[in-house]
Amino acid sequence: MAFGQDLQPTAAIRGHLQFTHSGLVTATYFINPLGYGLRKASDKFDVKLSHHSLINNLPNGSLLLGIQARLNTIDVLTKMVEGVDLDECEEYADEVVASYERVRAIMPQTRLFLLSIPVGAANPGISALSRMWRSSTSTIDATAISRADLDDYDEKAKEILSRVGGDFDPVPVPAALFQWLWEHYLSRGAAGDPIAPTRAGALDDATAAVFCAGALDEGAQADSNRRIRPSFVPVIKVVQPDYAYRQSYQSMLTPRSFPYSGMTFPGGSEFLNVLEGLPDVTVDWGMRVSTKPAEQVLKNNELSLRRLGEQMDQRDQEVSFAQNTLMSKAQMLGEYNQHFEVNGGESEVSFTTVVAIGGPSRDATLDAVNTIKRRYKRFQVEMTAPVGAQVDLWSMLIPGSPPRRAFDDFAHILPSDMWSGFVPFTSSQIGDDSGPVIGVNLLSGNFEPIHFGIMEAALHDLSASFAVTGELGSGKSYFLKLMAVLVHDMGGQFLAIDRSQVGEWEHFASSIDKAVVIDLANPTVSLDPLRLFDPRIAGERALDSILPLLDLSPTSGAGAAASNLLTPRGIAEHGIRSLLDLYHVVRRLRDQPGREEEYADLAARLGTIAERVPVLFDPKLRPLQLTAAATVIRSHNLALPSAEELTTPHLYNRLPLTKRLGTALYELVGVAAREAFLTDNGRFGLLVGDEAHHFTQTQVGSSVTSDFSRDGRKHLAAIGLASHDPATDFQGAAHNLIPNRFVFRQRDETLARNSLEWLGVDLAEAPFLLQILREETSPPIGPGRQVPDERRGEMFMRDALNRIGRGKVLGPARPDRAAAITSTPAAAGTVRTSALKRQVTP
Numbered sequence: 120m121a122f123g124q125d126l127q128p129t130a131a132i133r134g135h136l137q138f139t140h141s142g143l144v145t146a147t148y149f150i151n152p153l154g155y156g157l158r159k160a161s162d163k164f165d166v167k168l169s170h171h172s173l174i175n176n177l178p179n180g181s182l183l184l185g186i187q188a189r190l191n192t193i194d195v196l197t198k199m200v201e202g203v204d205l206d207e208c209e210e211y212a213d214e215v216v217a218s219y220e221r222v223r224a225i226m227p228q229t230r231l232f233l234l235s236i237p238v239g240a241a242n243p244g245i246s247a248l249s250r251m252w253r254s255s256t257s258t259i260d261a262t263a264i265s266r267a268d269l270d271d272y273d274e275k276a277k278e279i280l281s282r283v284g285g286d287f288d289p290v291p292v293p294a295a296l297f298q299w300l301w302e303h304y305l306s307r308g309a310a311g312d313p314i315a316p317t318r319a320g321a322l323d324d325a326t327a328a329v330f331c332a333g334a335l336d337e338g339a340q341a342d343s344n345r346r347i348r349p350s351f352v353p354v355i356k357v358v359q360p361d362y363a364y365r366q367s368y369q370s371m372l373t374p375r376s377f378p379y380s381g382m383t384f385p386g387g388s389e390f391l392n393v394l395e396g397l398p399d400v401t402v403d404w405g406m407r408v409s410t411k412p413a414e415q416v417l418k419n420n421e422l423s424l425r426r427l428g429e430q431m432d433q434r435d436q437e438v439s440f441a442q443n444t445l446m447s448k449a450q451m452l453g454e455y456n457q458h459f460e461v462n463g464g465e466s467e468v469s470f471t472t473v474v475a476i477g478g479p480s481r482d483a484t485l486d487a488v489n490t491i492k493r494r495y496k497r498f499q500v501e502m503t504a505p506v507g508a509q510v511d512l513w514s515m516l517i518p519g520s521p522p523r524r525a526f527d528d529f530a531h532i533l534p535s536d537m538w539s540g541f542v543p544f545t546s547s548q549i550g551d552d553s554g555p556v557i558g559v560n561l562l563s564g565n566f567e568p569i570h571f572g573i574m575e576a577a578l579h580d581l582s583a584s585f586a587v588t589g590e591l592g593s594g595k596s597y598f599l600k601l602m603a604v605l606v607h608d609m610g611g612q613f614l615a616i617d618r619s620q621v622g623e624w625e626h627f628a629s630s631i632d633k634a635v636v637i638d639l640a641n642p643t644v645s646l647d648p649l650r651l652f653d654p655r656i657a658g659e660r661a662l663d664s665i666l667p668l669l670d671l672s673p674t675s676g677a678g679a680a681a682s683n684l685l686t687p688r689g690i691a692e693h694g695i696r697s698l699l700d701l702y703h704v705v706r707r708l709r710d711q712p713g714r715e716e717e718y719a720d721l722a723a724r725l726g727t728i729a730e731r732v733p734v735l736f737d738p739k740l741r742p743l744q745l746t747a748a749a750t751v752i753r754s755h756n757l758a759l760p761s762a763e764e765l766t767t768p769h770l771y772n773r774l775p776l777t778k779r780l781g782t783a784l785y786e787l788v789g790v791a792a793r794e795a796f797l798t799d800n801g802r803f804g805l806l807v808g809d810e811a812h813h814f815t816q817t818q819v820g821s822s823v824t825s826d827f828s829r830d831g832r833k834h835l836a837a838i839g840l841a842s843h844d845p846a847t848d849f850q851g852a853a854h855n856l857i858p859n860r861f862v863f864r865q866r867d868e869t870l871a872r873n874s875l876e877w878l879g880v881d882l883a884e885a886p887f888l889l890q891i892l893r894e895e896t897s898p899p900i901g902p903g904r905q906v907p908d909e910r911r912g913e914m915f916m917r918d919a920l921n922r923i924g925r926g927k928v929l930g931p932a933r934p935d936r937a938a939a940i941t942s943t944p945a946a947a948g949t950v951r952t953s954a955l956k957r958q959v960t961p
Contacts, residue, residue: 122334126510127301128519132325133264135291136238136272139519140327144239145182146276147296147518148289149317150232152546154922155389156562157888157915159881163385163542169286171539175466176282177236179409182518183543184233185391186303186403187565188315192222195568201553202575203609211555211608217932218556228565230395231315232544234289235518238275241268287544293318297518298329304516305333305357307477308401308484309367333359337509339368339481353488353504354481355513368484370504371512372474372491373529378499381537386884388540393494395547396564400478400487405516406543407526410535411467413459458534468538471530473512474502505529549916549924551575555605557598558912562925569916569926571859573602573837574609574803581919582858583837584828586811588845588874589863593897594912595841598861598928599807600627600940602839605931607631607748611803611835614750614792616785618759618810624751630939634749639784640756642733645740646787647698649690652794658685660790661698663819668783669724676717677724680705699736702729732780745795745804752788757781759813766816766847786819793823796836803835811840812848828856846873862915864896878917888915891925 128139137145153166196215205212241264280289295316306312339356357367374390382388394402411419459465474491478484488504495502505512511525547563554572576583585602587595596619603613604627617624628634637644645651648660662673662685671678683689684704690696693704702725709718729736758777764770774782789806796804806827814820827838840857842848849857862878865871871892872882880888897906897913912928931937 122332126335126514126517126520127327127330128517128521129297129327129330131264131327132294132297132329133269134294134323136269136276137235137297137519138241138264139521141521142240143237143519143521144241144272145235145519146238146272147233147235147292148280149292150234150544151288151290152230152232152544152548153286153542154548154920155392155542155545156547156549157880157885157923157925158921159879160385160884162921166542166545167384167539169284170542170544171536172284173287173544174408174410174468174535174538175464176279177408177410178238178279180237180522181408182233182235182516183406183408184231184235184403184516184518185394185405185543186231186233186300186315187228187401188231188303189312190227190229190565190567191314192219194317195222195227195556198553198570199555202572208608208610211605211610214555214605214608214931214933214936217934221929221932222556222568225559225566225568227559227567229567230546230563230565231317232546233292233518234287236276236279238272238279294323294325298325301330301517304403304475304513305331305359305367306362306365307357307367307369307403307475308399309365309477309479311362311365312401331359331361333357335510335513338506342481351506352481352485353506353509354484355509356481357477366479367477368479368481369475369477369513370484370488371509372476372488372502372504373512374472374495374531375501375503375529377531382498382540384540387498388537389542389545390495390498390500391541391543392545393498394474394491397476397487397490399483400476402487402491403475403477403516404473404543405475406470406472407515408468408470408538410469413463413465413467416459416465416467417456462534462536466535467532468535469530469532470538471515471526473515475513475516547924549918549922549926551919555609556929557601557605558914558926558928560924560926561913571602573606573805574611574835576832576837576919582828582832582856584831584857585837585839585859585861586845586849586854586857587839587841587861587863588843588849588865588877589841589861589914590843590865590867590870593863593865594914594928595863596623596809597912597930597940598863598914599809599839599841600624601928601930603627603749603805603807604631604936604940606803606805609803611805612745612748612750612796613805613807614745614752614788614796615807616788616809616814617751617753618755618813620755622753622755625753627939628749628751630935631749633747634751635747636751636753637743638753638756639734640753642737642740644734644743645737646734646743646784646791647736647738648787648790649695649697649701650738650742651787651791654690655687656794658687658690661685661701663790664783664787665698665725667818668728668779669721670779671721671724677721680708680717680721697736697738699729699738701725702736727776728780734784743791745791754781754785754788757784759785782813782817785813786817786823789814789820789823793826797826797830797834799834801835803837805836806838808838809841811842812844815840815842815848815854824854828854844870844873845877849877858917858919858921860917862892864892864898864913866893868893875915878915879921879923880915 129137130140131138135147153169155166196219199215203211293316299313299315302313336356338352339354353370355369357369359365391404476484476487492502508525511523514520515526549560550569551572554570554575556568557571558569559566560569573583587598589595603615606613615624625636628636648664649657652660662682666673666678673682695701695704705718705722705725709722759781760774760778792806808814815824824838827836831837860878862874865874871889875882875888875892882889897910899906914926914928916926917923930940
């Protein structure tokens, strides 16, 4: 039985510098993993190049770690409130408080990536032989470590990291992390695993006294009733005297062999990615690496080739398969040698990999071991849990641990460019660093919360606009309402255009205090552009609206007449303050000699709509003022053209007046939102457009979309659009500038393909994603083809950093907000409230 105190090498800690009993000094850093997930192969090759630079510049004995840890609920809530004044946003404060229990119930985890590098030897006068004899006692006098020594070691570490490059953004760990790491190893997979410290705290310096004791029982002999024959089960039972109830059963896996034919990159070499998503256990991994330069490898290859030649000479008369075997080895050695001759910057990597699985019981741990072995069969990697070497392999994950025989027994050798295809420091994280939690990450398998800092993005000069696509009933409208209510609760304002016949946005707005609902068919406000906008621009805005509505060209006779009247000079000369004034002026000018033809035409065209459209011509209605925190424009009674009518010239020219009118009013709403939100009023504004083709396919609507996507970040504004087909509705430079993209279920193959390509997925590289989107994203199954509660809200996402992943939308944590979003009013005025809870089942 091994004891933890014998395995813990630390004698003293000074910040991120560790001084071991054997005299080794290491520096440990948090590593920022590179975005990977579902990105294109070209992006993944960039990640591989970063790992190639890393491995070629690490000193021998460096340790790479991927530690599965609990996510601190308080850290999640802290990120949610970053940049929000909770005194002014009480409703959002209620949302954050309600999120506490939900996050705890989900029990999200994360993976901490660490790099520990040797940076020198303390007490260099002590020989290696002396250190070996004195391994049980400390050779470090913690009080004798001077500031100058610490600076020297720190400079050496910075020099190494400078050669590696800044892709991984290494950050020194706090001293408390060493203590946490040790306690995590002792309780791996058991209840009560402590929260990892990620920031510098009170514990800046420490000695070996901070590490608690533990006993490692290889084979779990204490659990066996057999006293004569020992247990040969590859399991370590870890018991801590101070926490006897917190027993952990752990097993160490290491690769026995990799595929003989090699591992293709990308897709076939990232073998550490399969460790995520195992329930009831904790899985950590560690990799200890050493490198040799190409020159030394070439010399060793010459010696190996000479020995092979001698063996072939000795056995050339022998009738056996040995000669063929030796010839095959010589050929492989030649290819290996040529690889280093051609690639001068290469190095040879010797690496030992340990996968540590811990659970609360032996059965749970062994079940997870078998699951991992089955997963690795797909990579043709054979994993083994060597009996008798479990404790030695367990110790390999401890920074500063001295070399042991097992490290060499299970080491593998590869050229550095092939090793870099393992890309160990990668992440499937999506979303922002802070902001409200909109869902959880499904691709990583750890259910990390997805933050979407829609208001923070604008403050950081990033576009906060987003677009959503999916089939009917997939969750597009739900997501739009979620974002709208979050913007409202955080102190912003939104305007939403409601096309639904049942008025789902109107019903949703009823849950928001002082929300304004406007029905364009039964108007209570005016959208007259001459009354709505500043006099400097009112004429131009009016022309943009009425010329297409009247089917006039700006250069035609009647069109030119309207253009002349709506110049600043013409407005002042004729006293035009509204569209009704314009109509009266045109009728008066029609009767003057010499102007009959063009003004008669213009008067006739205006007359066809003046009585029919009070929302434009009734001077008694007050102009629309977008000052309310929530505004919903109901356009369900407007006749709007289809996407085909908008994009086909001859069909557009034949549009009836009702559809032209609907389009004009639709555009005016967008223009009004642009004028109100794209101003520096200190308040965030969100324009929400469902059924986006009605808006994006018109010239004015496209211009509004472009302004929001290009300039929204300058004025604390964003646009949120939803559509069924991004290939037709989200085209052009303006839409390419919308970084945040969400794809919900699409069962139609063409639409699903369009959606994934719009997201940035290369289906030639990952064709399986098409099936996942069509069949495994919120799939309707069972009686009535209903989506199960736990599967609702699944989607693909691309964030502002172009990372692509898969997640699940949760919805508001507040029950009243969730009910308002989920509820849908029926045609008879009753309310159908879905009981489906958009929660994740842990």
